Amino acid sequence: MPELPEVEGFKKYFDQTSLGATITQVEVLDDKVIRQDTEAFVKDLAGQKMVASERIGKYIFVSLGSGKVWVVHFGMTGRFKFVQNQVDQPEYTRVLFHLDQGYLAYECPRKFGRLRIADSIEAFREEKKLSKDMIKMTWEEFQENLKGRSAAIKTTLLDQKVCAGVGNWIADEVLFQAKIHPLVRVHELDEAQQKQIFAKLKEIIQFAIEKEANYDEYPRYYMVHRRGWTDLEPAYCEQCSEDTEYIKVGGRGTYLCPDCQILPQKEQLEEKELSS
DNA sequence: CTGTTTGTTTGCCG
DNA sequence: TCGGCAAACAAACA
Numbered sequence: 001m002p003e004l005p006e007v008e009g010f011k012k013y014f015d016q017t018s019l020g021a022t023i024t025q026v027e028v029l030d031d032k033v034i035r036q037d038t039e040a041f042v043k044d045l046a047g048q049k050m051v052a053s054e055r056i057g058k059y060i061f062v063s064l065g066s067g068k069v070w071v072v073h074f075g076m077t078g079r080f081k082f083v084q085n086q087v088d089q090p091e092y093t094r095v096l097f098h099l100d101q102g103y104l105a106y107e108c109p110r111k112f113g114r115l116r117i118a119d120s121i122e123a124f125r126e127e128k129k130l131s132k133d134m135i136k137m138t139w140e141e142f143q144e145n146l147k148g149r150s151a152a153i154k155t156t157l158l159d160q161k162v163c164a165g166v167g168n169w170i171a172d173e174v175l176f177q178a179k180i181h182p183l184v185r186v187h188e189l190d191e192a193q194q195k196q197i198f199a200k201l202k203e204i205i206q207f208a209i210e211k212e213a214n215y216d217e218y219p220r221y222y223m224v225h226r227r228g229w230t231d232l233e234p235a236y237c238e239q240c241s242e243d244t245e246y247i248k249v250g251g252r253g254t255y256l257c258p259d260c261q262i263l264p265q266k267e268q269l270e271e272k273e274l275s276s
Numbered sequence: 277c278t279g280t281t282t283g284t285t286t287g288c289c290g
Numbered sequence: 291t292c293g294g295c296a297a298a299c300a301a302a303c304a
Contacts, residue, residue, distance in 0.1 A: 003282060032300080058283080076283055077302085092301095110301045112283060128284095151294055160284080167282055229282085251296065253281075 002058055002074040004134060004165030005208035010080055011055045014062075017082035018097075018104045022049045025098035033078075033094045033106070035114045044068055044117040045097070054121065056133045057164025061121045068117055071124055075112025081105045134165040134205055142198050146186055153189065153197070154182035155250040163201065169224050170208070172255050174200040176223040181261040182249045188264060226255055 002010065026042045028034065034041050044066070052063040062070040081090050084102050092109040106115065118124035131137070131145055145162045157163050157171040166174075175182050178196045180189070189197075211217040218224055220235035226244045236242055237260065245258045 006282080073284080075300095076281065110281085110299095112300070114284080149293075155294085158283090169282060227282095250294095252283095 002076070002078060003167030003170055003213075004058060004205055005211075005213040007055055007058050007060060007074065007165070008209050009212050010074065011053055011060050013082070014060065014080055014104075015053055017102070018080075018099060019050055019053055021099040021101060021104075023047065023097055024100055027096040027098065028094075029096065030094040030111065032111045033075075033108055033113050033115055035116045041115065041117055045070060056121070056125065057130060057160055058167070059124075059130070061118075061124070063121075068119060069121055069124065071114075071116050071118050072106070073114045075108060075110065075114065077110040078106065078108035078113035081107055129161045131161055131164045134163050134201055135209075137163070139195070139198055142201075143194065146194060149186040151186060152183045152249055153180060153186055154252075154254060156186050157197075157201075158250065158252070165205065166201065168252050168254075169227065169229075170201075170204060173204050173223050176255075176257055176261060177204070179260045181263045182247075182254050182256060183263060223255055223257070 023045050024047070026045050028038055028042065031038045045064070048064040048066055050062050050070070051065055054061045054063075058073060060072040062072065064070060081093075082102055082104050083089055086096070086103055089096055089103060089105045090107040092107045093105040094108045094111065094113070095106040095115065097104040097106070106113070118127075124130070132141060137145075142163075146156065149156050149162070154171050154175060157166050157174065158168065160166075172182070174197060178193065178200045180193055180197065208218070215224060215230045216232060218230075220232055221237060222234075223244075224230075225232045225234040240257050240259050243258055245256050247254050247256070
């Protein structure tokens with residue numbers, strides 16, 4: 001689930017239910033999701049007041065009274081759930097945070113999520129080389145982040161050092177709407193194409209946040225509906241046949257329109273065939 | 277049983 | 291030292 005728009009929703013949910021509360025106890029039900037020494041993690045959180053929260057990319061940073069920071073990542077299936085009574089905690093709760101009022105459950109069925117403590121947001125960002133959040137990134141910064149890269153554009157968009165917050169469906173959606181094939185190398189893109197990608201990143205992410213990551217409310221022409229995540233009937237543009245191509249790019253399932261998104265090499269081949 | 281998954285980390289290679 | 295790349299991680303689901 002969680003790409004940038006979902007995590008933005010999780011942050012709002014956290015702010016409404018838990019921000020300002022004090023953690024009285026940390027109940028670790030499965031320490032697979034804790035990416036450090038569990039005892040130290042629990043010790044750093046117990047008794048702390050959660051004084052502020054900030055989202056960067058797919059991370060939420062919760063500042064503690066001690067000055068340290070609780071770092072939350074949701075992997076592929078994580079989420080927060082606040083409950084008044086302990087018995088109401090979700091089935092796949094991996095860590096249950098006892099607050100002075102109620103309980104904050106961190107649920108994560110597939111255990112790809114990760115929790116830890118960092119000295120500061122900046123220290124963590126530096127450690128991971130995490131880029132600025134995609135929503136706040138400027139065109140100049142985006143251009144700078146692409147510099148010197150030669151991998152496939154889709155792989156690069158998924159790199160959190162380049163575009164913090166972008167995930168698999170957003171990368172596909174951006175490239176579809178920008179009419180660029182996901183396998184095109186970054187250095188093969190001209191400035192107009194880079195600008196188009198940047199504009200689409202902003203537009204699509206902003207729109208998804210406004211719709212609170214509710215896929216059913218995205219326009220029918222969005223590529224995302226061809227993934228079968230919604231019941232919506234996809235709409236096709238005039239140049240689109242109803243074919244959707246499915247390939248692997250950097251090991252990730254990738255959907256594209258073979259009519260709108262053409263590889264330069266393929267274009268050249270087709271021109272040759274026509275002239276011969 | 278097989279294949280797939282909205283994400284990141286790790287280790288190897290050039 | 292860095293970027294690219296593929297495998298690894300874990301478990302649910304079709």
